[in-house]
Amino acid sequence: MSLQPSDVEKIAHLARLAVSEQDTPAYVRNLSNIIDLVGQMNAVDTTHVTPMAHPLDMAARLRPDAVTEINQRERFQAIAPEVDAGVYLVPKVIE
Amino acid sequence: MHTKTIAELSHALHKREISSVELTRTFIERIKRHNGALNAYVTVTEEQALAQARAADARLKKGEGGPLTGIPLAQKDIFCTQGVKTTCGSKMLDNFIAPYDATTVERFNHAGAVMLGKTNMDEFAMGSSNETSFYGPVKNPWDLSAVPGGSSGGSAAAVAARLAPAATSTDTGGSIRQPAALCGITGIKPTYGRVSRYGMIAFASSLDQGGPMARTAEDCALLLQAMAGFDARDSTSADRPVPSYSAALNDSIKGLKIGLPKEYFGAGLDKKMAQLIEAAIKEYEKLGATVQEISLPNTHLAVPVYYVIAPAECSSNLSRFDGVRFGYRCKAPKDLEDLYKRSRGEGFGAEVKRRIMVGTYVLSAGYYDAYYLKAQKLRRLISDDFKQAFSEVDVIMGPTAPTAAFNLGEKTDDPVTMYLSDIYTIAVNLAGLPAMSIPAGFIGQRPAGLQIIGNYFDEARLLNVAHQYQKVTDWHSRVPVGFE
Numbered sequence: 094m095s096l097q098p099s100d101v102e103k104i105a106h107l108a109r110l111a112v113s114e115q116d117t118p119a120y121v122r123n124l125s126n127i128i129d130l131v132g133q134m135n136a137v138d139t140t141h142v143t144p145m146a147h148p149l150d151m152a153a154r155l156r157p158d159a160v161t162e163i164n165q166r167e168r169f170q171a172i173a174p175e176v177d178a179g180v181y182l183v184p185k186v187i188e
Numbered sequence: 189m190h191t192k193t194i195a196e197l198s199h200a201l202h203k204r205e206i207s208s209v210e211l212t213r214t215f216i217e218r219i220k221r222h223n224g225a226l227n228a229y230v231t232v233t234e235e236q237a238l239a240q241a242r243a244a245d246a247r248l249k250k251g252e253g254g255p256l257t258g259i260p261l262a263q264k265d266i267f268c269t270q271g272v273k274t275t276c277g278s279k280m281l282d283n284f285i286a287p288y289d290a291t292t293v294e295r296f297n298h299a300g301a302v303m304l305g306k307t308n309m310d311e312f313a314m315g316s317s318n319e320t321s322f323y324g325p326v327k328n329p330w331d332l333s334a335v336p337g338g339s340s341g342g343s344a345a346a347v348a349a350r351l352a353p354a355a356t357s358t359d360t361g362g363s364i365r366q367p368a369a370l371c372g373i374t375g376i377k378p379t380y381g382r383v384s385r386y387g388m389i390a391f392a393s394s395l396d397q398g399g400p401m402a403r404t405a406e407d408c409a410l411l412l413q414a415m416a417g418f419d420a421r422d423s424t425s426a427d428r429p430v431p432s433y434s435a436a437l438n439d440s441i442k443g444l445k446i447g448l449p450k451e452y453f454g455a456g457l458d459k460k461m462a463q464l465i466e467a468a469i470k471e472y473e474k475l476g477a478t479v480q481e482i483s484l485p486n487t488h489l490a491v492p493v494y495y496v497i498a499p500a501e502c503s504s505n506l507s508r509f510d511g512v513r514f515g516y517r518c519k520a521p522k523d524l525e526d527l528y529k530r531s532r533g534e535g536f537g538a539e540v541k542r543r544i545m546v547g548t549y550v551l552s553a554g555y556y557d558a559y560y561l562k563a564q565k566l567r568r569l570i571s572d573d574f575k576q577a578f579s580e581v582d583v584i585m586g587p588t589a590p591t592a593a594f595n596l597g598e599k600t601d602d603p604v605t606m607y608l609s610d611i612y613t614i615a616v617n618l619a620g621l622p623a624m625s626i627p628a629g630f631i632g633q634r635p636a637g638l639q640i641i642g643n644y645f646d647e648a649r650l651l652n653v654a655h656q657y658q659k660v661t662d663w664h665s666r667v668p669v670g671f672e
Binding site (some may be wrong): 103124128143175 | 561
């Protein structure tokens with residue numbers, strides 16, 4: 094199966110990735126090759142197979158509903174690109 | 189000093205024949221001398237290392253400490269280290285200083301080990317040659333025109349060149365075993381859930397597993413002992429006891445049943461590689477093991493299945509890198525969408541973007557059943573193949589990689605060709621099994637690796653089986669020319 098440039102643009106948008114027009118043909122080619130590779134899966138009938146989501150059959154652990162984390166806002170925000178008065182700054186969203 | 193194993197160094201440290209400071213200085217000097225040629229380390233933490241070494245010497249002087257106290261190690265740059273840059277081989281995290289330690293790092297610190305620095309790797313562990321790193325490729329110490337393998341290429345090259353006695357590494361589709369094979373060292377990928385993933389930057393969360401790389405199985409046993417065990421901070425950590433890995437090393441392997449999957453010896457396997465693997469199996473027969481052919485009939489599906497599941501999980505995990513809270517942010521974003529798109533577009537390299545896009549595609553509306561669900565069903569079949577095999581044999585053996593190390597640049601143009609170099613390692617991750625790679629000879633001057641796959645939580649047996657081979661062979665003690 095071959096992807097079109099418009100498919101790559103759509104996927105890149107969904108993934109929130111800026112891809113330049115100049116790079117698009119290479120992504121179309123490479124992604125089409127990868128989709129062809131994974132297409133080999135279709136040769137096998139899996140109608141009655143139970144999907145395997147995880148390598149170990151384990152149930153999720155429960156823990157008491159208690160606060161275990163302490164507030165470390167300053168420490169975490171020290172590595173942020175832009176903060177002010179304890180909040181992360183991004184370009185204006187609401188006019 | 190630099191050619192000794194951890195077991196030997198530990199003995200010398202405890203007897204006070206050497207100090208950790210001397211040992212650490214030796215390795216720091218070697219890194220300064222050789223890292224320019226290899227690019228194995230991206231960060232060297234000389235000052236912290238010497239401080240840790242002094243603290244280790246103080247413990248040793250009082251007769252305290254364990255087998256890793258005072259032993260210098262390298263950390264793959266995927267493990268978060270508080271106060272030290274953690275880049276994951278990406279421009280996205282070029283400025284990232286982790287606010288906390290990974291559990292693996294914390295455990296080695298607690299054991300008194302000394303961190304020499306952080307090792308180079310494929311960007312976000314996505315690659316088989318270490319060529320996707322933002323910091324440039326690592327060179328193979330056995331031949332500087334060859335790749336070291338990936339994604340733990342920096343760790344493997346550092347250990348092979350004796351720039352560290354051991355290093356940490358991670359394995360999502362072969363990233364411990366394949367570079368260990370290509371660099372002629374010993375590496376073990378434990379059972380999924382055996383080693384905590386807390387603070388280990390996530391690529392594909394149902395496949396990722398950390399483990400050690402060293403020169404010998406005996407050393408890997410000491411390292412895994414420190415790394416393994418339950419961690420409440422990792423929701424998929426296995427809550428079961430950790431056996432003594434060193435205690436089982438010298439057990440006899442008489443009567444050990446080895447299975448050789450016929451699918452691992454077919455087309456695509458280098459002839460010389462096949463001969464070396466057959467010679468290694470003969471050695472095991474001399475040690476009293478019995479060999480039988482087995483079949484893992486869905487082997488050919490492992491690469492296609494992996495390249496649905498791993499990208500799907502990666503596209504989800506890497507959505508956290510958005511240019512808002514940490515990591516790279518683009519210049520002058522015009523709105524929030526532009527901030528997301530350009531920060532990610534500029535911060536990630538080509539291979540990471542490819543995988544995010546493949547993952548986004550296979551999870552998108554209308555394609556989920558055809559790709560993701562289909563892959564999960566085939567994952568079950570691949571896993572069932574191993575279950576069937578382990579009802580007949582104790583361990584499975586075969587080549588780690590189809591060829592010895594390939595040349596730098598040889599496979600960078602076509603991602604699919606690169607993906608196929610992991611054909612023998614990927615199925616193990618899909619099943620969640622433990623597996624090792626140990627040195628088994630050379631093709632020309634480039635090393636070959638024997639892969640040993642075990643049943644769930646059977647790491648002690650794998651290490652025992654590997655150690656018995658290393659007692660009667662010397663492939664693991666060869667040193668690359670120029671690094672003696």
